[in-house]
Amino acid sequence: MERIHRQMRETTGDAWETLTAGMDKAWADMKEAVRQIAEKFKQPR
Numbered sequence: 181m182e183r184i185h186r187q188m189r190e191t192t193g194d195a196w197e198t199l200t201a202g203m204d205k206a207w208a209d210m211k212e213a214v215r216q217i218a219e220k221f222k223q224p225r
Contacts, residue, residue: 189196 192199
């Protein structure tokens with residue numbers, strides 16, 4: 181698996197950086213959305 185990742189990084193250059201930055205942002209956004217939803221369930225009704 182690491183070999184494939186290395187090959188992708190080596191052959192795609194900037195595209196790899198763009199992809200990983202986008203994935204990092206998407207993951208951070210997803211974590212924040214889940215956190216917000218969890219907070220709503222913690223609030224008394």
